[in-house]
Amino acid sequence: MPGLPIAASVRKNTSEVLETISRVLEPYIGKLMARTSAAAHCNDLGIRSVTVDGLQIEALLEKLGLALVIFLGKDKAGTVVDDMRKAIEALGEPR
Amino acid sequence: MRARWLGRALSILLAALTLVLVVRAIAPWDPMFESPLTPRVILGLGTWGKFLFLLVASVASTLIVGKFEPRTTTRTAWLLLCAGIIAICLGQACFVTYQFILNRKVVYPSLADIFFMISYPLVIGALVLFLRAYKESGFPIGPASERVWLAAGVALLCAVGGYPILKPLIVNPGAPLKTLLNVLYPILDCILLILAVLLIRISLRFRGGTIWRVWVMLLGGFVSLCAGDTLFAYYLEFDWVEVGDLIDALFLLGYGLVALGIVYQRELLA
Numbered sequence: 001m002p003g004l005p006i007a008a009s010v011r012k013n014t015s016e017v018l019e020t021i022s023r024v025l026e027p028y029i030g031k032l033m034a035r036t037s038a039a040a041h042c043n044d045l046g047i048r049s050v051t052v053d054g055l056q057i058e059a060l061l062e063k064l065g066l067a068l069v070i071f072l073g074k075d076k077a078g079t080v081v082d083d084m085r086k087a088i089e090a091l092g093e094p095r
Numbered sequence: 096m097r098a099r100w101l102g103r104a105l106s107i108l109l110a111a112l113t114l115v116l117v118v119r120a121i122a123p124w125d126p127m128f129e130s131p132l133t134p135r136v137i138l139g140l141g142t143w144g145k146f147l148f149l150l151v152a153s154v155a156s157t158l159i160v161g162k163f164e165p166r167t168t169t170r171t172a173w174l175l176l177c178a179g180i181i182a183i184c185l186g187q188a189c190f191v192t193y194q195f196i197l198n199r200k201v202v203y204p205s206l207a208d209i210f211f212m213i214s215y216p217l218v219i220g221a222l223v224l225f226l227r228a229y230k231e232s233g234f235p236i237g238p239a240s241e242r243v244w245l246a247a248g249v250a251l252l253c254a255v256g257g258y259p260i261l262k263p264l265i266v267n268p269g270a271p272l273k274t275l276l277n278v279l280y281p282i283l284d285c286i287l288l289i290l291a292v293l294l295i296r297i298s299l300r301f302r303g304g305t306i307w308r309v310w311v312m313l314l315g316g317f318v319s320l321c322a323g324d325t326l327f328a329y330y331l332e333f334d335w336v337e338v339g340d341l342i343d344a345l346f347l348l349g350y351g352l353v354a355l356g357i358v359y360q361r362e363l364l365a
Contacts, residue, residue, distance in 0.1 A: 026304065067233045070231070094244075
């Protein structure tokens, strides 16, 4: 069962979000690929500001989820995306 | 949990069997190869070992296919790979039947070669689709130019290695079927090797992760099989009897690594 999307009004620090995503992805795709792919997908979406909102985070998670499906299948990729979502939600408000 | 146990057990078995075959290839005069490891025992370890790895790979790959969404590139790729591995497994089952049920020497070519030939287009098709899927994933897998140069390099290496095998066959062909197979095997192996090396290069970008482990095992297995096939061609062409055990070790290692890669992929999807 996929988790609920992050509310659009939520704002998080971009670098903290990318770091969190990398941390969750690392066991599957390795440290280097986790960092570069999170940053590359972020770039593709035109996210360049210091903070990101819920919609941008969801768009980023969707892109990463689609990439993971190729290697992990839909169910497992969905679980990994949920783990990323939960980890991002646990982050504090941007300072 | 079950898959983790299976992966460890297969790794230990593969290491032990490969070690026995490599030691025999290096020191065939050692007394232990007179007893208890008689030629019949060695033949059994190799033939049954390869069959076991292929059987595990066939079952595990069948279970993997259903984990991917219908009508996707990855599912079709896994389906083709699964069919290819089943074909190789049937070929190996022919060897088991000849050597341990009918107690007959395997002739070349044999019924097994029909299955091995069927497996090539299936496995090659699977690797082409995996390559496409890797590209479509959106992960940064490196520039296309790098893949072009790498493919050209491997093709050149194959041409250098394949020339001594193919030239005598073309200049002085033997029986039509045997000649056809002797020409087809190295060519198909070359295509397989190019694709495997390209995918290994891409997989190296995922090093440290579980995906990397799956692909390096799986593709390393195909590289080992290509090496075994090439040595087998030299063995046939130039009577290199001394490499017989090494060929067996390479095939065993190849099938074992393919099985391990597939078992780890199954574990990853669980």
